[in-house]
Structures are given as C-alpha cells and as structure tokens.
Amino acid sequence: MARVITFADAVNEAIRLAMRENENVILMGEDVAGGAKVDHLQDEEAWGGVMGVTKGLVQEFGRERILDTPIAEAGYIGASVTAAATGLRPIAELMFNDFIGSCLDEVMNQGAKLRYMFGGKARVPLTIRTMHGAGFRAAAQHSQSLYGLFTSIPGVKVVVPSTPADCKGLLLQSILHDDDPVVFFEDKTLYTMKGNVPEGIYTIPFGKADVKRKGSDLTIVAIGKMVHTALKAADQLSKKGIETEVIDPRTLSPLDEDTILSSVEKTGRLIIVDEANPRCSAATDLSALVADKGFDYLDAPIKMVTAPHTPVPFSPALEDLYLPTPEKVIEKAMELLGEEINV
Structure with a gap:
C-alpha cells in the first residue's frame, strides 16, 4: 500500500528499513545523529543531519551504527571504503556534493578501483549519499550538481532520483544489493516534495529509465x-x-x-x-x-x-x-x- 510522504521521509525510511534488514548496514557522516551526547543535548533531541533527514535513526540503532564524524571528508569517506571492503555495507553522508574535492582520491582511486585491481575478488558495497542542486539560496559552494564528474569515473554508479518513490526504491537497491560504490544524489530542494511511496522494502534496478x-x-x-x-x-x-x-x-x-x-x-x-x-x-x-x-x-x-x-x-x-x-x-x-x- 502506498502513502503520501516527503522525499526526505522516503530517504529516512529506506535507511531505516535497510538497517533493520541487514545488521552490517551502518551510517556515518557529519551530524547524521547530530547533537546527541553533547552536554546540553540528549539522544531524543538529536536533529539528524543538517536537513533532519536522518532524524530518529540514532534512537533506534544506537551510536555503534549511527556514527557522527569530524568535519573531515577524506577521513570518513576513506573509512567507509575500508569498511565496505572488509564486510560492512556503509552509508556515508557527504553533506554537500560540493565537498567532494576533499575526498576525491578515496572515491576515484580507492573505492572505484578495488574490484578491478583485485580481479573481481574485492567488493566495495558503499553508498555515498550527498545533496546537490541550486535554487536553495545556498551560494556557489553549496549548490552545484556534480553528477557528471562521477559519471566519468569507471567503477562508480551514479543515481539521481526525482520522486520520493524512486528515491526509496533506488536507495534500497544501493544499500542492500549493489556491491560497487554508488554516489546517490539527493536534490535538497526536493526534500519537501510529497508523493505516493509504497510501504516496506522494494527496489528499483539500476540502468532502467x-x-x-x-x-x-x-x-x-x-x-x-x-x-x-x-x-x-x-x-x-x-x-x-x-x-x-x-x-x-x-x-x-x-x-x-x-x-x-x-x-x-x-x-x-x-x-x-x-x-x-x-x-x-x-x-x-x-x-x-x-x-x-x-x-x-x-x-x-x-x-x-x-x-x-x-x-x-x-x-x-x-x-x-x-x-x-x-x-x-x-x-x-x-x-x-x-x-x-x-x-
């Protein structure tokens, strides 16, 4: 049965369902819990990312699976590549795609190349979620759409959903089933968009327009x-x-x-x-x-x-x-x- 929910809620629901389905799924990034364990804030007050998209996840899955990171994109994207190569299925939130320059080596030269360089014996089931898009009044360094850059990198898959239902199905496909690095672009101006979204787990195959x-x-x-x-x-x-x-x-x-x-x-x-x-x-x-x-x-x-x-x-x-x-x-x-x- 479908319900009407927002694009942001579709992202949250996909992550929540994937983490319930597979205990090897973890989430890391800047403020993805947000504020929990700070002196004046408790877990129930955690805001769940700069846009609130991951709100509530730390309460259900705890700090061992919802990991706030320093403002060090190279560090936590590199850690997520390693985690993926050694058995986990991490979701790394790169707050804005504009910040990719800080961790391009980890994506382009490490994550994208491991399967090829190890003759198919290595897997990197990593989902990098990132915001993109103009129209948010966020200026030149927080508004670009850089999916073309990633499309030119062999070994990386690139997803750009336009509706809440597509977003949920494609994100579940990436987190649960794809064994290559996926850069998942979420337009921040769409987060409040509403649409019919099926309940439960469903997936949309990659490469199907x-x-x-x-x-x-x-x-x-x-x-x-x-x-x-x-x-x-x-x-x-x-x-x-x-x-x-x-x-x-x-x-x-x-x-x-x-x-x-x-x-x-x-x-x-x-x-x-x-x-x-x-x-x-x-x-x-x-x-x-x-x-x-x-x-x-x-x-x-x-x-x-x-x-x-x-x-x-x-x-x-x-x-x-x-x-x-x-x-x-x-x-x-x-x-x-x-x-x-x-x-």
Whole structure:
C-alpha cells in the first residue's frame, strides 16, 4: 500500500528499513545523529543531519551504527571504503556534493578501483549519499550538481532520483544489493516534495529509465528535479498540440540507452534538460550518445537546456535566471518544431 510522504521521509525510511534488514548496514557522516551526547543535548533531541533527514535513526540503532564524524571528508569517506571492503555495507553522508574535492582520491582511486585491481575478488558495497542542486539560496559552494564528474569515473554508479518513490526504491537497491560504490544524489530542494511511496522494502534496478510521460512529437530527457521542469513544459506544449515524451534516466551510470534511443527513434527530436553546467556534463554525454547511436533517427539537431557555464549565483534573482525553466524548454521545443513561440 502506498502513502503520501516527503522525499526526505522516503530517504529516512529506506535507511531505516535497510538497517533493520541487514545488521552490517551502518551510517556515518557529519551530524547524521547530530547533537546527541553533547552536554546540553540528549539522544531524543538529536536533529539528524543538517536537513533532519536522518532524524530518529540514532534512537533506534544506537551510536555503534549511527556514527557522527569530524568535519573531515577524506577521513570518513576513506573509512567507509575500508569498511565496505572488509564486510560492512556503509552509508556515508557527504553533506554537500560540493565537498567532494576533499575526498576525491578515496572515491576515484580507492573505492572505484578495488574490484578491478583485485580481479573481481574485492567488493566495495558503499553508498555515498550527498545533496546537490541550486535554487536553495545556498551560494556557489553549496549548490552545484556534480553528477557528471562521477559519471566519468569507471567503477562508480551514479543515481539521481526525482520522486520520493524512486528515491526509496533506488536507495534500497544501493544499500542492500549493489556491491560497487554508488554516489546517490539527493536534490535538497526536493526534500519537501510529497508523493505516493509504497510501504516496506522494494527496489528499483539500476540502468532502467522511467518514462514519466508518453508522447510522439518530441523527446525530453531530464535529470533529477529537471524532470518536473520538463513535465511542466510538456503540459504547456500539449495545449499547443505537441505531445512530448519525458524520460527520467534515474541512474546516469549505468545508463538505460535503449529507452532513450527508442524514444528518439519514435519522435525524431531530442531536448536534454540538466541544471548542471554544460561543459563535459551529463547533458553533453547524452547528446553524444544519441548523435553516435541514433543519428539516423533525428529530424532536427539535438538541443540542450542547461545552466550557463558559471558558478551558481547567490543573488536570488540571478539564481532563478541561472536555472532551466519550463519557458526555456518550451522555447527550445518551438525552435525544433519550427513553430512560433507563444509561452
């Protein structure tokens, strides 16, 4: 049975269920318990992370499995790689994906390479949860979307969910069943989003895109919260008689190429919507894929709607201008279809 819960509650529920299911699952990170055992705070007052997403877990699972760490990303990400390689199934919370520079060696050169370097005899079942995304008024160092960086690293899997139900199913798949490092991107602006989420344990396989809306005139592939931007644009385009297919890859590595290519074969037109910077990005990777394997399907050039190649602005007005919008998507669609723009 499904209930309506928030994206943040879906994350919390997935972690809770996984920890009940497998005693080798642990959680570590900065303030993931938060405040417990500080002189003036008791466990029941622990706030559960900077966004409260892990609230209540320390009360159920205790301090041996819910581990607050120092502000030392290289230290605890490195420790989580070692823990994974020696039999545990750790979840490491990297508070913001912007901090990955502090621990890139541990992810890129250690965790990602161990299975390969040990001839398949080593496993690193590590889930790194991290927040990303602009629109939160958090400025340039706390607002980036760096999933494209991780997608370029062999040995790392990359998950970018857009709905509470997808988030829970994909996170359970990562924690309980995947034996490689997974970087799990949670858009902080989606934490309050509500949606129908099934009860209990269920999983969504990696490498399986979801067609969020069917259409025959235009394909939009959108990443993370840009799925909702694309769906809003599709609703407006439908009023103009243009039926748009919206595809959510859900995982960028592995990538469901077949679903994307089949859609482009049907529609002949493609727009990619991504809030990350455009250079060497997931959007350009998807563009290259379709240009290489689906060129004969195309009736028009591939278009991208992305952020500009600049840091994320702190000014609210500039940040709103920075992000892709339904209006920007509609404008590109009109260009592709050779029709007058009347948003």
